Amino acid sequence: MEQVLQPIVEAIKSGKKVTFFQGAGISTNAGIPDFRSPKTGLYANLAKLNLPYAEAVFDIDYFRENPKAFYTLASELFPGKFMPTKYHYMLKLFQDKKVLKRVYTQNIDTLERLAGVDDEFIVEAHGSFANCHCIDCHNEMSTEELKRHINDKKDSIPICAKCKGYVKPDIVFFGEALPEKLFEKWDEDEDEIELAIVAGTSLTVHPFAGLPEQLHRKTHRLLINKEPVGSFKHNKSTKDIVLLEDCDKVLLLLCELLGWEKELESLIEK
Numbered sequence: 467m468e469q470v471l472q473p474i475v476e477a478i479k480s481g482k483k484v485t486f487f488q489g490a491g492i493s494t495n496a497g498i499p500d501f502r503s504p505k506t507g508l509y510a511n512l513a514k515l516n517l518p519y520a521e522a523v524f525d526i527d528y529f530r531e532n533p534k535a536f537y538t539l540a541s542e543l544f545p546g547k548f549m550p551t552k553y554h555y556m557l558k559l560f561q562d563k564k565v566l567k568r569v570y571t572q573n574i575d576t577l578e579r580l581a582g583v584d585d586e587f588i589v590e591a592h593g594s595f596a597n598c599h600c601i602d603c604h605n606e607m608s609t610e611e612l613k614r615h616i617n618d619k620k621d622s623i624p625i626c627a628k629c630k631g632y633v634k635p636d637i638v639f640f641g642e643a644l645p646e647k648l649f650e651k652w653d654e655d656e657d658e659i660e661l662a663i664v665a666g667t668s669l670t671v672h673p674f675a676g677l678p679e680q681l682h683r684k685t686h687r688l689l690i691n692k693e694p695v696g697s698f699k700h701n702k703s704t705k706d707i708v709l710l711e712d713c714d715k716v717l718l719l720l721c722e723l724l725g726w727e728k729e730l731e732s733l734i735e736k
């Protein structure tokens with residue numbers, strides 16, 4: 467594996483900045499299930515919610531009729547219960563070393579922020595729990611209030627004080643628009659990305675899944691995932707590297723090869 471990572475190490479040492487594209491697999495080591503892993507993924511374990519199909523739990527039309535399914539899950543996933551992993555702290559270390567260009571994440575767990583990555587570097591492509599709004603009149607409810615509601619009134623749905631519509635966190639559901647920030651940053655970054663690390667994602671949900679595919683074929687791309695995905699599976703460029711390994715293990719090794727392991731340890735201990 468050391469040998470395979472050498473081109474990435476050299477690219478970083480020569481000053482190339484890294485752009486990350488990531489998904490739920492980077493947070494499984496924090497104890498949060500991903501979505502599509504066959505036995506452990508969230509979608510394989512939703513039988514208790516009696517959904518017509520697993521992804522309905524994040525579908526805006528389904529939520530309008532049956533908000534309870536999402537809120538049953540939300541109480542389990544709400545940020546505050548989980549700590550960043552080594553991978554998340556590596557992102558912060560890349561930022562400190564000034565080799566981080568951007569982190570495009572599909573995750574709603576906010577662990578990138580908790581590890582100390584600054585807002586300017588993070589694009590939460592599928593939103594997050596950071597803000598909450600009424601789905602009808604868009605009136606805001608503070609996340610603290612929503613969290614209190616979830617904890618105190620287990621079986622009831624948070625309701626808008628103005629129009630009595632259902633309130634939900636600003637997680638992008640299927641059928642909703644993606645955040646403007648995604649398009650703004652992508653326009654800024656697309657032609658400048660020289661080095662991309664894609665990790666912990668099945669690359670199944672578009673348009674996010676298309677981003678690493680749109681990079682120039684001369685861009686160095688590293689996939690760290692438990693299974694081959696997207697164009698890394700059938701349409702690899704000669705510059706692509708695929709490591710079917712645990713993402714913490716690979717980033718830790720990358721960190722060692724860069725000679726940064728002491729700094730990583732002290733970040734984690736803080």
Ligand code: OAD
Pocket residue numbers: 488489490491492494495500501502503507521524572573592638639640665666667668669670671690691692693695711712713714
């Ligand atoms: P998925 O569950 O679809 O994919 C997670 C990927 O991470 C799988 O390919 C796993 O093999 C891999 N994986 C799991 N643990 C890993 C580890 N420790 N190291 C390396 N790889 C690991 O999750 P996403 O691709 O993030 O959308 O799913 C995309 C979107 O689908 C989510 O944002 C969510 C969901 O519906 C919304 O909620 C809108």
